[in-house]
Amino acid sequence: MVSAVSATDHLRNDEPVIGVLALQGSFPLHIASLERCGARTRRVRKPADLEGLSGLVIPGGESTTMENLALRCGLFEALGKAGRDGLPIFGTCAGAILLGKGTERPERLELVDVEVHRNAYGRQVDSFSQDLFLAPFDSPFHGVFIRAPIIEAPPGSSDCEILGKHDGNPVLLRSGQFLLATFHPELTRDLRVHKLFLQICGVTGSCAEPEVPGEAAVNLLREKSI
Amino acid sequence: MTEENNLTVENENNWEEKVGLAKMLAGGVIMDVTNAEQARIAEEAGAVAVMALERVPSDIRKDGGIARMSPVSKIQEIQECASIPVMAKSRIGHFMEAEILEAMSVDFIDESEVLTPADEDAHIDKTPFKAPFVCGARNLGEALRRIAEGAALIRTKGEAGTGDIIHAVRHMKLITSQIGELTGLGEWDLAACAEKLNAPRDLVSQVATEGRLPVPNFAAGGIATPADAAMMMRLGAEAVFVGSGIFKSSPDPAKQSIVARAIVEAVTHFDNPSELVRICQNVDVAMRGEDTGDIPEEKLLQSRGW
Numbered sequence: 018m019v020s021a022v023s024a025t026d027h028l029r030n031d032e033p034v035i036g037v038l039a040l041q042g043s044f045p046l047h048i049a050s051l052e053r054c055g056a057r058t059r060r061v062r063k064p065a066d067l068e069g070l071s072g073l074v075i076p077g078g079e080s081t082t083m084e085n086l087a088l089r090c091g092l093f094e095a096l097g098k099a100g101r102d103g104l105p106i107f108g109t110c111a112g113a114i115l116l117g118k119g120t121e122r123p124e125r126l127e128l129v130d131v132e133v134h135r136n137a138y139g140r141q142v143d144s145f146s147q148d149l150f151l152a153p154f155d156s157p158f159h160g161v162f163i164r165a166p167i168i169e170a171p172p173g174s175s176d177c178e179i180l181g182k183h184d185g186n187p188v189l190l191r192s193g194q195f196l197l198a199t200f201h202p203e204l205t206r207d208l209r210v211h212k213l214f215l216q217i218c219g220v221t222g223s224c225a226e227p228e229v230p231g232e233a234a235v236n237l238l239r240e241k242s243i
Numbered sequence: 244m245t246e247e248n249n250l251t252v253e254n255e256n257n258w259e260e261k262v263g264l265a266k267m268l269a270g271g272v273i274m275d276v277t278n279a280e281q282a283r284i285a286e287e288a289g290a291v292a293v294m295a296l297e298r299v300p301s302d303i304r305k306d307g308g309i310a311r312m313s314p315v316s317k318i319q320e321i322q323e324c325a326s327i328p329v330m331a332k333s334r335i336g337h338f339m340e341a342e343i344l345e346a347m348s349v350d351f352i353d354e355s356e357v358l359t360p361a362d363e364d365a366h367i368d369k370t371p372f373k374a375p376f377v378c379g380a381r382n383l384g385e386a387l388r389r390i391a392e393g394a395a396l397i398r399t400k401g402e403a404g405t406g407d408i409i410h411a412v413r414h415m416k417l418i419t420s421q422i423g424e425l426t427g428l429g430e431w432d433l434a435a436c437a438e439k440l441n442a443p444r445d446l447v448s449q450v451a452t453e454g455r456l457p458v459p460n461f462a463a464g465g466i467a468t469p470a471d472a473a474m475m476m477r478l479g480a481e482a483v484f485v486g487s488g489i490f491k492s493s494p495d496p497a498k499q500s501i502v503a504r505a506i507v508e509a510v511t512h513f514d515n516p517s518e519l520v521r522i523c524q525n526v527d528v529a530m531r532g533e534d535t536g537d538i539p540e541e542k543l544l545q546s547r548g549w
């Protein structure tokens with residue numbers, strides 16, 4: 018099957034690849050969501066892994082842990098450079114913290130001009146889930162917030178587009194090729210936020226699953242994913 | 244109970260948020276700490292969470308006596324200085340200690356065999372709590388019984404405080420192989436299997452269908468070195484707890500910090516031995532440890548709980 022293998026390799030070289038920062042956190046769930054959207058993915062653990070990507074996801078997890086590990090191997094600097102050079106990046110929770118700005122730990126990439134406050138709702142007992150009305154979608158999106166950060170609403174002059182709010186604070190925000198979510202779409206089987214990011218990346222995955230599964234399917238899928 | 248009812252109950256008890264936090268800790272290291280200074284070392288080394296304790300398990304073993312929930316002031320001291328999640332232990336069955344920990348906004352409660360059990364008949368009913376619980380397990384049946392009681396995270400019951408990895412390895416491999424056996428079974432065999440495992444039938448079915456536990460599975464007990472941590476990840480653990488391995492590696496905080504950082508990196512790069520060489524380069528200390536083969540059966544902490 019030598020010919021089959023080389024044919025696949027050839028195909029792989031041409032296909033866009035979405036990277037997922039795989040230092041710590043919910044990266045396996047993001048990889049699963051992106052692959053369900055039909056996208057090809059790559060785990061990013063060192064600067065060289067960023068080469069040739071069409072987009073990057075920074076997952077949920079502990080932002081201080083990711084910052085720490087990224088700083089040690091030169092990846093932190095490389096992530097900042099890739100973002101400034103135009104790489105689309107989607108950050109969820111810890112990822113949103115790293116993409117934004119802030120005075121407290123961890124050190125930020127400062128690719129998006131918004132303040133993101135860590136653990137802003139409180140501790141785990143203050144974690145919650147909430148159906149969200151997000152501008153790009155016709156029906157609510159089930160948002161799971163885990164020790165979530167709060168994005169400070171940007172000033173009117175900002176180029177940030179607020180795509181959804183909870184209690185007056187942005188929960189989904191786009192700024193150029195960057196997308197920030199303070200909730201965890203990777204914890205649900207709803208692929209709409211991942212598809213939105215793939216659109217930003219200019220990648221249209223061929224999706225085998227319906228975008229919004231029927232209610233029974235949602236319940237079943239949600240139960241499976243938890 | 245219908246599937247729909249199940250979902251309602253789960254959402255009412257913050258099931259999504261509880262398991263969600265466990266999933267966010269994946270690929271990380273949770274470190275036992277006994278004071279603010281150690282919590283600072285842990286956080287700076289890249290720990291995903293700290294376990295606030297009065298004494299690390301190896302000292303609990305050595306000191307004997309009754310081991311209880313840590314003093315409130317000790318936990319608060321650690322909460323004040325840590326920005327990462329803070330966990331704390333309650334005794335098995337001691338729901339009052341758990342309620343106190345929840346009222347203190349502890350992020351994860353470990354109903355732990357490292358402390359002296361408080362109830363010989365019942366583990367804590369963890370379902371009504373808003374705080375998530377982690378519980379130890381030596382086999383699939385024990386893991387599923389804890390999940391049925393509301394545990395949002397399982398960890399292997401290695402032999403805590405020994406620095407001897409053998410029990411963590413045994414229990415991780417056993418749980419993996421028991422899950423493997425279930426996935427090959429037909430629906431008609433599951434009832435007998437549930438009976439054999441002494442576990443709820445619906446959870447046994449779920450494991451058989453999905454090929455994994457319904458909640459994340461971390462490794463704990465006896466993990467002392469970066470290589471130990473990487474090995475547990477290779478065996479399928481989604482994250483590791485390190486107890487005495489860090490702060491009993493050396494009296495020198497600088498050396499403790501090197502061990503802590505190396506274990507954090509080893510968990511990220513667990514499948515890359517050449518990276519592990521670099522990671523272990525500066526590590527020249529490890530806790531002395533205790534061969535679990537020398538410990539009489541009745542002194543093993545892991546046999547607490549059932």
